[in-house]
Amino acid sequence: MKLAQIVLAAATLAIPTVADAGVFNIHVGGICSTQWEGGKGGGYLGNWAGETSISAPVNQNDSMATATAQLASTFDTYCTGGNVCYVYAYSNGGATVSRTLSLYATAWNIGYVVASASNEGGSQLGGTGWLGEVFGGCYLAGHIGPSDHRNGWNHNDTHGRTVGAIGGNGWLAPYAQSSVLPGHDDGAVSTASASGNSSSSGVDSLCNGAKYSNHQIWWSCEYGSLNHYDLKMKGVCNDGGASGCK
């Protein structure tokens, strides 16, 4: 028994419990998630040779305060010292990343952020939950409107880290386009939100409109046919971590 325990203990040495120096790809899920994988839009961790992909344990069910603190803890674990991180954020994960970078003074080693279908600017769908209802699958989904997000933090302070955004204009039932969201949208977030625009006015392309500091559009002004769920893995695919995306 004792020898078996020793052997087992020795074998566990191979599993690091503290982040080793290296490259870490932090994946931040969307609204109502506690991790990257699964959920609407599915999703799996990207794979880059010789690097470690992390599903950020960020609870986006109840409050942006909780999500922000948990993401900061993840960054503290993986993105300091000799490590470098790349961050892949989806939907409200883009807002959580932006808020964390804005509020904390720690300059984490983040090479850049890829924000897919980001809800950084808030969604007109996300500020209308009724009292007692679980709108959109969790409590927080009813409290992430444009007024909440645009007043919630200074989006222009990303510690100087670049945020590359992608977005789409695809149909997403049951949220018919243009019924609620201004300008083009992917069925859940408007193009103005996904592109990091400093105004909430609707636009017909991610490349239009003044941007928050350090926010850029990457790879395409708009993935016209992709909806909010299609976009979850698109940034990971485009950056070489997966294949087979639409």
Next chain:
Amino acid sequence: MLALVVVLVVSIWRHDEDATAPSTPPASPATAPRADASRSSPGRPGALPEPSPVPDPAHGIAGVSTDDPLTAYRKANVYPPTSRPLTPQMTDLLHPNTRHEEIRDTDAGDGVQYQFTADRYFVLGDETITPTLEVRRDGARIPVTILRSFAAVLDYVTHDEKPIPLTYAAVDDVSTTTFAPARLALTRQSTIGMYIEFRYGAGTAQRAHFDFEYTPTAGIPARFTGAFTDAVVDGSLVISAGVSVTKPGPYVIDVNLYDASDQPVAWTRYKGDLTAGVREVPLVFFGKVLADAKSAGKFHLGQLRGARFDVGHAPDLEQMPPFTGAYETRSYEASVFSDAEWDSPDKQHMIELLTEQKNRGAHQGAAGK
């Protein structure tokens, strides 16, 4: 072999002890502002390997970026992360405390539209908020019947929220009320939801809701005293703002700078710990921002605002009352502002990391596809 295993086991045992010790808390946001991160150092020799890149426009580039990550980082960090140019397009910075509810279709999709919004997002102390409901068919206002209307203090933990009834009155078919959160006797920062259910036309019902942030007087963490001084330090304009701090802790303070023609020139922010008492907070407008704008003369502040960051406690930003007065600096010649590129140990570290990554050929971002 047994000795090796014993060594391994001892190593594991000691490692397990470390793992069961209290975990390191998240890095405190309460680091003091880095003196070299926000001031130009025109005399600093040879710190940057290449000539200064031309920064992208303050409100972003048109089209899709094709810069590799190192180039993008260097362009973005000609100025420090927390002191940048301010342009008329940067509406969120120029007009804080603005609501963004737009007129929208009803759930019935029957051609009727509505807008439920208010005059502000942040309410402090004895201030009031004035929500309005406007409903239109074919662009013309129509009357509605309010079925239910109430406020509720959000409970992010247990979601145990009690409706507080409100009464709306209609003037020219716009329903409105005035709500004073001070009557709730709250003691700390709170998010309050405003809810309304109305009926229009033949009897179709529609619900609407928005949130706002309320800081009761008892929960105000600090106040601007109205005392300011200004000076040029290392080629940057530093305006020191007096703050009377009741609750010590990490703070974020944002402010805009305008020239004598009332044109926006720069924004800056302070992120750091403030201890209790009257403090001077340095608001550093980086020299190169002013030099590149060819700004001179007297400057004045606008939209000076701040909050204490109560980490992990929802809501986590306890608001300071914005400074509503005016402050104008002495007059400065443009030549006093340094046009030296921003540099810092963190920036050098990031350039090293991104250079290594570029040489690996992985993660090329906008340049990679």
